[in-house]
Amino acid sequence: MIYRPRPSPLHAASAGVAILWCVTLLTAALVSANPIWLATLVIVVCGAGVLAGVSAQMLACLRFALPLAVVICLINALVTRDGLTVIWRFGDLPVLGQTDVTLQASVYGAVLGLRAVVIVLVAALYSVAVDPDDVLGLFRRFSFRSALSAAIATRMVPVLLSDSHRLADAQRCRPGAPAGRVQLLRATTAGVVDRALDVAATLEVRGYALAHQKPHPHQDFTDRRPTRRLRWRLSVGPARARATRQDLGFLASAVAVLVTTLLGRFLDATSFNAYPRLVLPGVAITVGACAVLAVVSLFPFLDRRGVGS
Amino acid sequence: MTLVELAGVTYTYPGAQEAALKDVGVTILAGEMVVLAGLSGSGKSTLLRVINGLAPHFHGGSFAGEAHVAGLDTRANGPAELAAHVGTLFQDPETEVILGTPRAELAFPLENRGWGSGAVARAVEETALALGIEALLDRRSDTLSGGELQRVALGATLVGRPALVCLDEPTSQLDPVAGDELIGLLRRLNEDTDLTVILAEHRLERCLMAADRVIGLDRGRISFDGPPAEFLEWALTHAPRLVTPGAQMLAGVGLDPVAGVKAGRASLRAAGYRFGSKSGASEPADAPRAREPTEAPSTAQAPRTARSRRSRDSGDAPALRFVNVWHELKAGPVLLRNVDLQIAPGERVALMGRNGAGKSTLLRHAAGLMDPTRGKVQVAGRVALLLQNPGDYLVHDTVDAELRGRAASYEHFGLAQLAKRHPRDLSGGERQRLALAIVLGHEDDGPPPAVICLDEPTRGMDRAARDELCVLLRSYEGAVLLATHDPELAAEFAQRVVLLAEGAVIADGTPAAVLGGGIYFSTETARIRAGLDALDHLAANAALLPAQGVAVLKDARAAIRQVGT
Numbered sequence: 023m024i025y026r027p028r029p030s031p032l033h034a035a036s037a038g039v040a041i042l043w044c045v046t047l048l049t050a051a052l053v054s055a056n057p058i059w060l061a062t063l064v065i066v067v068c069g070a071g072v073l074a075g076v077s078a079q080m081l082a083c084l085r086f087a088l089p090l091a092v093v094i095c096l097i098n099a100l101v102t103r104d105g106l107t108v109i110w111r112f113g114d115l116p117v118l119g120q121t122d123v124t125l126q127a128s129v130y131g132a133v134l135g136l137r138a139v140v141i142v143l144v145a146a147l148y149s150v151a152v153d154p155d156d157v158l159g160l161f162r163r164f165s166f167r168s169a170l171s172a173a174i175a176t177r178m179v180p181v182l183l184s185d186s187h188r189l190a191d192a193q194r195c196r197p198g199a200p201a202g203r204v205q206l207l208r209a210t211t212a213g214v215v216d217r218a219l220d221v222a223a224t225l226e227v228r229g230y231a232l233a234h235q236k237p238h239p240h241q242d243f244t245d246r247r248p249t250r251r252l253r254w255r256l257s258v259g260p261a262r263a264r265a266t267r268q269d270l271g272f273l274a275s276a277v278a279v280l281v282t283t284l285l286g287r288f289l290d291a292t293s294f295n296a297y298p299r300l301v302l303p304g305v306a307i308t309v310g311a312c313a314v315l316a317v318v319s320l321f322p323f324l325d326r327r328g329v330g331s
Numbered sequence: 332m333t334l335v336e337l338a339g340v341t342y343t344y345p346g347a348q349e350a351a352l353k354d355v356g357v358t359i360l361a362g363e364m365v366v367l368a369g370l371s372g373s374g375k376s377t378l379l380r381v382i383n384g385l386a387p388h389f390h391g392g393s394f395a396g397e398a399h400v401a402g403l404d405t406r407a408n409g410p411a412e413l414a415a416h417v418g419t420l421f422q423d424p425e426t427e428v429i430l431g432t433p434r435a436e437l438a439f440p441l442e443n444r445g446w447g448s449g450a451v452a453r454a455v456e457e458t459a460l461a462l463g464i465e466a467l468l469d470r471r472s473d474t475l476s477g478g479e480l481q482r483v484a485l486g487a488t489l490v491g492r493p494a495l496v497c498l499d500e501p502t503s504q505l506d507p508v509a510g511d512e513l514i515g516l517l518r519r520l521n522e523d524t525d526l527t528v529i530l531a532e533h534r535l536e537r538c539l540m541a542a543d544r545v546i547g548l549d550r551g552r553i554s555f556d557g558p559p560a561e562f563l564e565w566a567l568t569h570a571p572r573l574v575t576p577g578a579q580m581l582a583g584v585g586l587d588p589v590a591g592v593k594a595g596r597a598s599l600r601a602a603g604y605r606f607g608s609k610s611g612a613s614e615p616a617d618a619p620r621a622r623e624p625t626e627a628p629s630t631a632q633a634p635r636t637a638r639s640r641r642s643r644d645s646g647d648a649p650a651l652r653f654v655n656v657w658h659e660l661k662a663g664p665v666l667l668r669n670v671d672l673q674i675a676p677g678e679r680v681a682l683m684g685r686n687g688a689g690k691s692t693l694l695r696h697a698a699g700l701m702d703p704t705r706g707k708v709q710v711a712g713r714v715a716l717l718l719q720n721p722g723d724y725l726v727h728d729t730v731d732a733e734l735r736g737r738a739a740s741y742e743h744f745g746l747a748q749l750a751k752r753h754p755r756d757l758s759g760g761e762r763q764r765l766a767l768a769i770v771l772g773h774e775d776d777g778p779p780p781a782v783i784c785l786d787e788p789t790r791g792m793d794r795a796a797r798d799e800l801c802v803l804l805r806s807y808e809g810a811v812l813l814a815t816h817d818p819e820l821a822a823e824f825a826q827r828v829v830l831l832a833e834g835a836v837i838a839d840g841t842p843a844a845v846l847g848g849g850i851y852f853s854t855e856t857a858r859i860r861a862g863l864d865a866l867d868h869l870a871a872n873a874a875l876l877p878a879q880g881v882a883v884l885k886d887a888r889a890a891i892r893q894v895g896t
Contacts, residue, residue, distance in 0.1 A: 024473070025431070094874045155430045162443065192723035195716045196736065197772035197780075209726040212755070220426035229414035229443040278693065304716050304733055 082233030091135030098131030478509030540591025714780030760796030
């Protein structure tokens with residue numbers, strides 16, 4: 023689950039635009055609980071992964087996300103008392119008390135699970151398709167003075183993965199019963215914080231917090247035209263000074279996804295009520311909104327000019 | 332010109348009971364190359380972090396006294412402001428190379444300072460050429476070896492042309508070749524560009540000869556400040572664990588300790604010792620001033636060549652056997668090439684080679700963490716593997732919990748008294764011992780492992796911790812396969828040395844045979860005495876450690892007297 027440069031439109035887009043596009047997909051997942059809408063988002067994000075050439079990583083992530091969704095669904099079904107249609111009576115259980123599983127709580131649990139899947143998949147897509155170096159530069163541009171926050175934001179996933187692999191290998195070398203999952207998770211998390219501190223210390227001594235302060239005398243000012251200063255600079259380095267066609271495409275897509283989401287909400291096309299009874303809007307209007315969402319989300323992937331073979 | 336001026340600096344980390352630096356006052360001039368010497372916990376790293384401003388700005392804690400670096404007060408100026416004057420290189424290159432390519436890594440500090448693209452590109456190119464890393468610039472950082480990563484990190488440290496660089500054990504993860512290259516490079520930069528270098532290092536034999544000055548630290552206080560030769564003289568009586576092997580040998584025959592191979596040989600020549608034609612004509616000269624011979628540390632022992640050979644030649648079933656083992660990546664390089672190796676029960680084998688030679692991969696195959704793509708690995712029981720980072724084994728809240736409530740039975744590991752401590756609060760040496768105890772297991776877990784494999788267990792350790800680990804390993808009756816970059820450790824501990832290169836075994840023999848005549852993969856004692864005319868040439872070639880070197884020198888002295896009469 024580590025970023026690798028690939029010839030894909032998403033990889034070719036600047037970090038700022040790619041992050042914006044990912045954030046709009048997350049927003050779309052958070053503002054609506056409509057299961058058809060959320061299922062569409064799962065398909066859209068998986069499709070984006072395939073079109074970005076990272077299908078293997080997305081599949082690996084899906085293997086982790088689906089069991090998580092099932093757990094969320096089960097928990098919601100067991101702990102929520104709302105809903106009118108009882109589909110299973112467990113009777114009086116220790117801790118939980120009188121436990122009736124309702125259809126509504128089960129469906130809403132599935133919706134929450136689906137939403138979790140979207141969030142995990144979008145995070146995975148961000149990790150494998152957005153260059154962390156560009157993100158670091160972007161943070162610097164916005165004057166994030168804390169090197170630690172930058173280190174955690176840009177390096178968390180790769181560090182977490184490499185540490186968890188190392189930890190897993192070490193645990194395989196222990197004789198006797200293996201350590202519990204919770205202990206491993208705690209150790210990995212603690213290790214990530216330690217490593218993030220090391221990376222942050224390196225960022226500090228490389229002058230990260232100095233960004234956006236006084237220019238150095240060595241700075242060249244060969245192009246000081248006002249238009250250049252006003253032009254978008256959504257990423258770092260001279261090669262990214264102008265917005266590429268991928269930047270424009272994903273920016274347009276992000277705006278379109280946002281508009282579709284808001285319109286869907288405003289027109290009641292993506293609404294959903296689980297309690298006390300399941301209430302879905304007309305399927306046709308929902309499917310229409312979902313189709314629009316899929317098209318506007320994925321259309322930037324069609325333009326592969328300038329991204330290599 | 333004064334570059335660093337500390338006066339009465341006392342610094343305590345947040346939550347620490349004791350100050351890491353106590354009333355430290357030191358002045359460092361521009362153009363000096365300074366080595367910080369001291370055992371673990373002596374305050375070397377903290378002193379560097381005070382100079383680069385990480386203490387207290389990044390770490391927090393309490394700070395007293397005055398610290399000025401390049402005219403800036405470190406209380407008022409943080410690490411970012413000081414970065415224009417102070418470059419810092421830490422121990423672990425993996426956390427120091429942050430960006431995806433070396434080119435981006437080198438450009439990063441300059442971009443932070445607002446340099447323009449033209450100036451950045453020029454500085455990156457020039458620095459890469461100076462460090463010989465121009466071919467690496469556009470490779471992915473995660474494809475670089477440890478040595479390459481460390482050079483890239485050094486490049487990122489130097490690219491802004493700081494007046495001062497602080498290096499915290501930069502060679503601890505490097506093979507002997509890369510380590511020597513790095514020290515040589517620093518010396519060259521120091522001489523060519525007047526760069527001031529402050530280097531904290533445990534392997535003093537590697538860097539003392541390049542230094543102008545040594546600052547000794549002991550429990551947060553400066554215990555010595557002077558030239559390397561005087562430091563060694565002082566250390567012989569005040570801090571024996573900081574004495575280099577070459578100095579131990581010279582002191583053992585009554586000569587003044589000096590730093591480095593060249594100076595050591597010159598000292599021997601001046602004392603009348605003869606070297607063969609390879610080393611130039613012997614130059615009997617005035618004998619140096621007389622001094623009482625100092626006993627070399629008794630940890631040294633003669634190579635147990637007979638036992639090693641017997642173990643391998645006997646018909647006993649090997650404890651571990653690699654039979655034509657290959658490991659070829661699907662779309663990548665060959666990690667192991669036809670490794671055919673066997674280790675007898677009870678044999679102690681050191682595995683050496685450059686970074687990326689395949690040492691860790693071989694150990695992983697032994698422990699079953701990796702499977703060969705061709706060939707097979709045969710083991711006569713369980714294989715315990717201690718990986719590079721002992722912290723990876725520690726997942727519980729107390730030492731006792733790590734040992735499943737049986738810490739009391741690990742008295743000989745020195746863990747019984749640590750039972751209630753959190754594993755993360757232990758020192759590096761204590762963590763290593765705990766991890767070793769974990770992988771060895773308890774007798775309730777079944778029979779002890781037939782083989783222990785250790786992957787660079789002494790990196791970043793001082794000599795005291797290293798010796799403790801050696802004592803523990805010697806008490807173990809099974810076979811030991813130890814990957815290390817430290818020739819001194821290999822010579823001291825192993826009965827046999829296996830040298831790997833690009834996944835293949837290129838040398839396999841006694842420590843004397845493999846390490847005796849080398850330049851990089853050799854001990855300082857062996858390098859100093861190379862070419863020495865001695866009565867017993869076999870013993871001379873086998874002399875890898877100070878005590879053995881002393882014996883050979885006495886033998887050579889007798890030969891000189893014999894010729895004289």
